[in-house]
Amino acid sequence: MTHPIPDVIDFLVGPAPGLDPIRAKRAQARDNAQKSFEALFSPQDAGTVSLEERLAVATFVAGLHRDAAIAAFYGDRLAPIARQGLAAAIAEESRKAATEGPYGNYPKGPLSKENEPGLIYKAGARDVFGARLAAGLEHAHLLVFRPRDASPEALQTLLDAGWSATDIVTLSQLVAFLAFQIRVVTGFRALAAAQKTQTAAA
Amino acid sequence: MTQKVLEVDQTNRPVAFTQDQIGWAPWLPPLEESELTERHWEGLTEASRTKSPYFMLLARDPEILGARTRTDKDIFYNPDAGLPRGERELSAAATSRFNGCIFCASVHARFATTYTKRGADVQRLLDEGVQTDIDERWNALVAASVNLTETPSAFGASDIERLRDEGLDDYAIADLIQSAAFFNWANRLMLSLGEPTPPVA
Numbered sequence: 189m190t191h192p193i194p195d196v197i198d199f200l201v202g203p204a205p206g207l208d209p210i211r212a213k214r215a216q217a218r219d220n221a222q223k224s225f226e227a228l229f230s231p232q233d234a235g236t237v238s239l240e241e242r243l244a245v246a247t248f249v250a251g252l253h254r255d256a257a258i259a260a261f262y263g264d265r266l267a268p269i270a271r272q273g274l275a276a277a278i279a280e281e282s283r284k285a286a287t288e289g290p291y292g293n294y295p296k297g298p299l300s301k302e303n304e305p306g307l308i309y310k311a312g313a314r315d316v317f318g319a320r321l322a323a324g325l326e327h328a329h330l331l332v333f334r335p336r337d338a339s340p341e342a343l344q345t346l347l348d349a350g351w352s353a354t355d356i357v358t359l360s361q362l363v364a365f366l367a368f369q370i371r372v373v374t375g376f377r378a379l380a381a382a383q384k385t386q387t388a389a390a
Numbered sequence: 391m392t393q394k395v396l397e398v399d400q401t402n403r404p405v406a407f408t409q410d411q412i413g414w415a416p417w418l419p420p421l422e423e424s425e426l427t428e429r430h431w432e433g434l435t436e437a438s439r440t441k442s443p444y445f446m447l448l449a450r451d452p453e454i455l456g457a458r459t460r461t462d463k464d465i466f467y468n469p470d471a472g473l474p475r476g477e478r479e480l481s482a483a484a485t486s487r488f489n490g491c492i493f494c495a496s497v498h499a500r501f502a503t504t505y506t507k508r509g510a511d512v513q514r515l516l517d518e519g520v521q522t523d524i525d526e527r528w529n530a531l532v533a534a535s536v537n538l539t540e541t542p543s544a545f546g547a548s549d550i551e552r553l554r555d556e557g558l559d560d561y562a563i564a565d566l567i568q569s570a571a572f573f574n575w576a577n578r579l580m581l582s583l584g585e586p587t588p589p590v591a
Contacts (some may be wrong), residue, residue, distance in 0.1 A: 216464035227453035254542040297405030336490030338394040338582035340417040353418040354450040367478040368575035375567030382550040
């Protein structure tokens with residue numbers, strides 16, 4: 189296994205000394221973004237959501253955001269522990285399932301005019317994923333691209349596929365955390381690049 | 391026998407964005423207070439949260455809940471430098487409006503109004519959506535939050551330039567990034583684990 193990285197967001201942003209004083213002003217947010225990552229990907233007690241499932245969903249979600257570096261970060265952690273064929277299938281699946289969000293439907297009423305149709309993803313490679321992980325990937329896609337389509341039926345599908353209520357909380361936190369982490373990295377990369385341009389111009 | 395989701399009474403369910411105080415009901419069973427161990431109490435971080443079905447549901451995975459809560463509090467409540475609190479809340483409200491989280495938008499639009507005293511402008515964001523024209527600075531804050539929220543993200547150099555033109559320094563820009571990013575976390579939990587319920591009379 190790869191050695192621990194002190195701060196994953198810093199690592200994914202890359203060298204950016206101009207960001208250090210800025211991140212230091214929000215030290216508790218920085219420490220707890222890192223603790224969130226650790227709680228999800230090196231939990232003291234993984235319960236009934238395996239590390240393989242966690243990293244497979246994370247690699248899929250990072251791929252859906254079309255961020256090659258973050259997808260590789262999770263994919264490199266998945267590959268050594270994944271069952272045969274899984275890492276390749278996840279990479280392939282995240283390419284096939286990529287679209288643009290957010291879209292979806294509102295509860296019937298004045299907002300219905302803002303309803304936007306879009307891809308309803310169904311997992312392929314079900315022989316590799318199995319029914320439980322396939323359901324997890326489908327739910328992850330819903331959370332990434334069309335969170336306003338969420339429904340009790342979507343959670344029932346997960347329960348029926350073998351995810352417990354506690355497993356669903358962990359899965360939801362994992363996907364939602366990545367939606368945060370990926371955007372912090374994206375935003376900080378842009379800020380670091382703008383700082384470099386400014387320094388060069390000065 | 392598989393477990394069944396909880397049914398929520400949909401009489402008078404909120405179907406529009408509002409600054410009113412509305413409720414939220416879970417689709418999965420929250421923990422009962424009697425089930426809480428030391429690990430759960432630590433994840434909840436505040437004893438008063440046992441009254442919240444949302445936090446009692448998230449307490450099923452207490453370590454990530456505790457870290458999530460501490461991240462949230464620093465991004466929104468830390469007054470040292472950066473973006474004024476009211477504009478961090480504006481970013482949260484704009485992100486929630488764009489993702490479609492009626493519950494989150496209600497809470498954070500209300501906070502934005504409280505801290506900026508600009509309730510009519512905040513209401514326009516809710517009524518007309520993220521394309522509404524408020525003023526140059528708020529338009530820039532809303533647009534940057536929305537661009538970061540798109541999947542894949544559309545946030546980049548032109549957003550930073552526009553924010554700087556509106557007088558934001560890099561501490562304020564970083565607060566905006568973290569506020570919008572955090573609501574991409576919060577919206578997905580609130581939208582997918584339960585639904586908004588009518589105001590309690």
